Amino acid sequence: MNARAPWREERACAIVAEHRHLRGSLLPILHALQEEFGCIDQAAVPLLARELNLSRADVHGVVSFYHEFRRTRPGRHTVKVCRAEACQSMGCDDLVSHIERSLSVSLGGTTADDAFTVESVFCLGNCALSPAVMVDERLYGRVDARRIDAILGATLAAETAR
Ligand code: FES
Incomplete structure (x- = not known):
């Protein structure tokens, strides 16, 4: 968070x-x-x-x-999608499109409910398991549309469990 x-x-x-x-x-x-x-x-x-x-x-x-410095407050969670070479070759662009569609947000933006800010990054050091995504501080590999839906759903569920 x-x-x-x-x-x-x-x-x-x-x-x-x-x-x-x-x-x-x-x-x-x-x-x-x-x-x-x-x-x-x-x-x-x-x-x-x-x-x-x-x-x-x-x-x-x-x-x-420095791109890492934000000028606006992020959502409660940050989703960083790797768009470097290895992840490109394993379909990260499709993953980005899926995330943008399903959350109704563009890269760099925050969802209307303030839950997620979605950003692109260039290499998360997880190239062997691309496409790679980091949600808050947690790194995930071999992420496809179904998996990211599950990860984001679990992230929100964990909020309500707190
Ligand atoms: S290129 Fe995506 S983790 Fe390295």
């Missing part, structure tokens, strides 16, 4: 204070902020510029350069 705490400047400042001693502290701080809030809130850019003595453009440039 994704962390999605609401943005709180006070908490963000505490995260900055915990990491600012690190060399090249901007990246670890951005990772920590995303881990806490689920994304890099717009308010993080001026805050980091001020705290780290950088320009807003510098901070903004780093946030936009």
Whole structure:
């Protein structure tokens, strides 16, 4: 499940204070902020510029350069579908189409019920078992349409069991 705490400047400042001693502290701080809030809130850019003595453009440039930094809050679960070569050759495009159809969402988007954000990634290190998918932190191999339906159904079922 994704962390999605609401943005709180006070908490963000505490995260900055915990990491600012690190060399090249901007990246670890951005990772920590995303881990806490689920994304890099717009308010993080001026805050980091001020705290780290950088320009807003510098901070903004780093946030936009790295695709792993989200600008909007993700759904409760993230589905990462590998679209690199080995998974391509084993039909990941059909899998992506199936997911988009069945969840009514486009790659990069979040379902209307906020349950899933679907993203493409390039190699999950599971090429021998392609097509590969990662749901939250869990990696799956040889995923076809039927299997992804079962995985996503089980993910939602686990939520209600909590
Ligand atoms: S190419 Fe998909 S896991 Fe490596």
